[in-house]
Amino acid sequence: MQHLKRFVALDKASHDRSTFDCGKDSLNTFIQRNATQGMKSKLNFTWVLPAAGIPKGQKKPICAYFTLSVCHIERYNLPDDTAKRYPNYPLPVFMLAQLAVDKNCKAQKLGTATLINALRRCAKLSQGGKVAGIGVILDVLDEDALAFYERFSGFQPLKSERDSAIRLFIPMKQLMDL
Numbered sequence: 001m002q003h004l005k006r007f008v009a010l011d012k013a014s015h016d017r018s019t020f021d022c023g024k025d026s027l028n029t030f031i032q033r034n035a036t037q038g039m040k041s042k043l044n045f046t047w048v049l050p051a052a053g054i055p056k057g058q059k060k061p062i063c064a065y066f067t068l069s070v071c072h073i074e075r076y077n078l079p080d081d082t083a084k085r086y087p088n089y090p091l092p093v094f095m096l097a098q099l100a101v102d103k104n105c106k107a108q109k110l111g112t113a114t115l116i117n118a119l120r121r122c123a124k125l126s127q128g129g130k131v132a133g134i135g136v137i138l139d140v141l142d143e144d145a146l147a148f149y150e151r152f153s154g155f156q157p158l159k160s161e162r163d164s165a166i167r168l169f170i171p172m173k174q175l176m177d178l
Helices: 025-040 110-127 143-150 172-176
Strands: 045-050 060-073 091-101 135-140 166-171
Touching (some): 025 091, 110 135, 110 172, 135 143, 135 172
Antiparallel strands (some): 135 166
């Protein structure tokens, strides 16, 4: 499936969420049932990369998507070299809450393009003074996702309060260098 060149805000009137399938039930369910409600409730914001070549008036299938929100993290969860730079109270961060690529779009390097777009968007928001954030965190869904993120330098494991969760962090300074 061919895709357009840029990510746009999810619009349920324009984008066909029902056909999205990345092979991970939780990510499929999110885009199909929860993403628009999260945006409507101002809990998060989802950007999609629509398919190209769809006749005017028809909903465009989604090739890839990512969802961002903001949250805070306790200083003691950060890597030691980062934690020492900040005061001992909750610190603002961006949360890369979801990132997925449709199975029909594999082998197009859309995972990398989607991650870079999401991280650049966080850096731009922070740099522009629109939203404060010392970095980006993400929860790793499974071993496949961990292998994907480990290919990129800069992600550091966080000290997790949840034993089974793997959470990664990249400082905003590194994002500014993208």
